[in-house]
Amino acid sequence: MTAAQLTLVQIDNYGPWTVTPEPRREMDLQTLQSRLFADLAQYIGNRGGYVFFTRFDNMVAVTNGLDRRDHELLQESVGNRYPVTVSLGVGVDEVPIEALETATERVQAAGSAQSSDRSEALAGEFRDGDDEGEGDVHVAHFDVNDATGKYTDRLNEFDSFINIEQGYASLMKYMREEHGALSFFVGGDNVIAACPDLSHDEYMGAIDHVAADADVQLKVGVGSGETPHEAGYAAKHALEDCRYEGTLVEFA
Numbered sequence: 001m002t003a004a005q006l007t008l009v010q011i012d013n014y015g016p017w018t019v020t021p022e023p024r025r026e027m028d029l030q031t032l033q034s035r036l037f038a039d040l041a042q043y044i045g046n047r048g049g050y051v052f053f054t055r056f057d058n059m060v061a062v063t064n065g066l067d068r069r070d071h072e073l074l075q076e077s078v079g080n081r082y083p084v085t086v087s088l089g090v091g092v093d094e095v096p097i098e099a100l101e102t103a104t105e106r107v108q109a110a111g112s113a114q115s116s117d118r119s120e121a122l123a124g125e126f127r128d129g130d131d132e133g134e135g136d137v138h139v140a141h142f143d144v145n146d147a148t149g150k151y152t153d154r155l156n157e158f159d160s161f162i163n164i165e166q167g168y169a170s171l172m173k174y175m176r177e178e179h180g181a182l183s184f185f186v187g188g189d190n191v192i193a194a195c196p197d198l199s200h201d202e203y204m205g206a207i208d209h210v211a212a213d214a215d216v217q218l219k220v221g222v223g224s225g226e227t228p229h230e231a232g233y234a235a236k237h238a239l240e241d242c243r244y245e246g247t248l249v250e251f252a
């Protein structure tokens with residue numbers, strides 16, 4: 001059986017901190033946020049997980065392979081090195097959005113995002129990493145066809161960005177609503193999605209939808225594995241197969 005373990009990372013009481021004792025310089029906040037994301041990417045990535053920056057004050061991670069102790073150490077390390085702390089909620093489900101719902105409810109139950117009483121909450125269930133038979137996580141790596149020729153080499157960066165973001169917005173909504181999948185922009189023209197077990201036709205449906213809705217042509221490689229890294233790495237290979245075969249959907 002497939003099951004994704006999702007972790008919501010939420011900075012504790014960040015809103016008030018950004019304006020106390022008076023508004024902080026924006027580029028200092030940007031530096032903090034991007035460094036925190038980089039640290040999470042390294043910590044979680046080294047353990048086979050994936051993390052996405054989403055809104056920076058809240059980040060979403062796929063943490064199959066990370067146990068409670070890994071989460072505790074992450075909180076301790078952030079707390080030691082940053083002027084902010086993070087709360088973590090963890091959920092497990094075949095459908096990624098359901099796992100994230102559970103993870104989110106657990107953080108919300110511990111207190112508001114803007115409560116000075118909540119600090120380093122950790123709540124959740126963890127997949128048993130010892131159980132090899134527990135099943136795979138599915139990762140889809142979407143990429144815009146010839147983004148370089150269509151956008152990067154032709155348009156200014158802002159208009160390229162609008163085109164890519166429109167495709168992303170269309171895809172993320174469709175995948176969430178139709179399949180409970182979570183799609184995240186990861187830079188360039190790339191979107192990585194944590195998905196349930198979907199068929200070739202279901203991925204084709206997503207690609208057709210984005211082409212009609214946002215006039216952006218995607219292709220996708222899909223991989224499965226015990227950890228997000230294994231699944232995502234296989235997905236990258238499948239995407240290379242798309243390039244080689246000239247196809248729009250390939251499974252590793």
Ligand SMILES: Nc1nc2c(ncn2[C@@H]2O[C@H](COP(=O)(O)OP(=O)(O)OP(=O)(O)O)[C@@H](O)[C@H]2O)c(=O)[nH]1
Nearest residue numbers: 143144145146147148149186187188189190236243
């Ligand atoms: N995050 C991430 N970004 C990537 C990856 N591969 C490419 N990119 C980004 O995507 C941009 C475009 O690269 P490609 O997707 O290879 O180029 P393309 O013009 O769309 O060509 P085709 O994908 O072959 O149609 C690059 O400048 C990178 O920023 C990847 O595996 N991960």
